[in-house]
Amino acid sequence: MKNKVVISLVFGVIFVALGIAVYLIIKPKAIYIHNEGETQGTIYSATYEEPEGKDLQDKIEKKIHEFDMSISTYIPNSTISRINNNDPAVKTDLYFETMFYAAQEAARRTNGAIDITVGPLVKAWGFFNFGNNKLSKFPNVSEFLPYVGYKKIHIKDHKLIKDDPRIMIDDNSLGEGYSSDIVAELLKEYGCKNYMVDIGGEVVCKGLNSKGEKWTIGINKPIDDSTSTISQIQTVIHITNCAVTTSGSYRKFYIRNGKKYSHIINPHTGYPIDNNMLSVTVVAPTGLMADTYDTPFMVIGIDSCLKVCKRIPGMDCYIIYTGKDGKNQVVYTEGFKKYLTK
Ligand code: ADP
Ligand code: MG
Numbered sequence: 001m002k003n004k005v006v007i008s009l010v011f012g013v014i015f016v017a018l019g020i021a022v023y024l025i026i027k028p029k030a031i032y033i034h035n036e037g038e039t040q041g042t043i044y045s046a047t048y049e050e051p052e053g054k055d056l057q058d059k060i061e062k063k064i065h066e067f068d069m070s071i072s073t074y075i076p077n078s079t080i081s082r083i084n085n086n087d088p089a090v091k092t093d094l095y096f097e098t099m100f101y102a103a104q105e106a107a108r109r110t111n112g113a114i115d116i117t118v119g120p121l122v123k124a125w126g127f128f129n130f131g132n133n134k135l136s137k138f139p140n141v142s143e144f145l146p147y148v149g150y151k152k153i154h155i156k157d158h159k160l161i162k163d164d165p166r167i168m169i170d171d172n173s174l175g176e177g178y179s180s181d182i183v184a185e186l187l188k189e190y191g192c193k194n195y196m197v198d199i200g201g202e203v204v205c206k207g208l209n210s211k212g213e214k215w216t217i218g219i220n221k222p223i224d225d226s227t228s229t230i231s232q233i234q235t236v237i238h239i240t241n242c243a244v245t246t247s248g249s250y251r252k253f254y255i256r257n258g259k260k261y262s263h264i265i266n267p268h269t270g271y272p273i274d275n276n277m278l279s280v281t282v283v284a285p286t287g288l289m290a291d292t293y294d295t296p297f298m299v300i301g302i303d304s305c306l307k308v309c310k311r312i313p314g315m316d317c318y319i320i321y322t323g324k325d326g327k328n329q330v331v332y333t334e335g336f337k338k339y340l341t342k
Helices: 002-026 057-071 079-084 094-109 116-124 141-147 175-189 287-300 302-311 334-340
Strands: 033-039 042-049 153-156 159-162 194-199 202-206 215-220 233-239 242-248 253-256 259-262 277-284 316-322 328-332
Touching (some): 033 057, 057 079, 094 153, 094 175, 116 141, 202 215, 233 242, 233 316, 287 316
Antiparallel strands (some): 277 316
């Protein structure tokens, strides 16, 4: 009797072990779907593991379109474009209001270094919506400053109130990061636990990649290249469950009389930034947060950038700048170190 029990137990164990072995061998490999397309004058991509292996590209594009109809300056009848054209019937929606309050809070924290009313200046310098950079003459900045200033706009009863009708909103400093959040949210709703969304280089990720590792993101070397075709990696970072965005002066710029004019405008002077910042990469809990701060960080310079960044929970940054010797130098917050190792 005792022997029979032992034999059945041994067979039982062998059976279970064989079952596990067979499962491990034939277990379906995690399939990650990859989609790409265009939005906001740039490219989006999404890589995700959908629980049933479904391709969600149609849903992603629908969501992006819905979002762009609110806050994309590239669409003539979007909410923001209608606001810029002073359409009296236009109401602010949730996407617009979320963008608005994020920008206004960051403006308060950076002494107005991010200013979404900077639109007329961005346009005057030839950068709005990839405007033509072939300016025949430089803008007379003092003409524009009276209607630039984040304190000159308010939202009341879902209406954007402008102190001056010439005010024009430019949300391109944070739109891409915010839209990465929106796509990430959609993937989450469909039960995806592992994904990476990249819109114009502004990344939001969760879980692990198809190799079961954290997501690897390259930080570009800031090599002056207005054609955006040169891409050399400065370093890579390993992240999960967060967002990473970069603002830089090395892709959207032009040179006049040997001087570089970047697409990032100092709202106080009305001129393109003229400091030693080459790029700032920000890691934060959301794409909206990271992208809202990377631009003003370029404006306020190294010391203020590090100071403001340290005060914001979950935020870290990596700055590449021109050192006194003319060579590229790097400085980052203490918390950024963990992203530099696997
Ligand atoms: P990128 O578009 O290269 O990712 P940013 O996130 O820094 O870089 O956004 C830059 C864009 O933001 C500019 O092209 C312009 O439209 C707008 N912009 C420029 N300067 C400012 C500023 N000081 N505050 C708000 N928006 C700005
Ligand atoms: Mg930005």
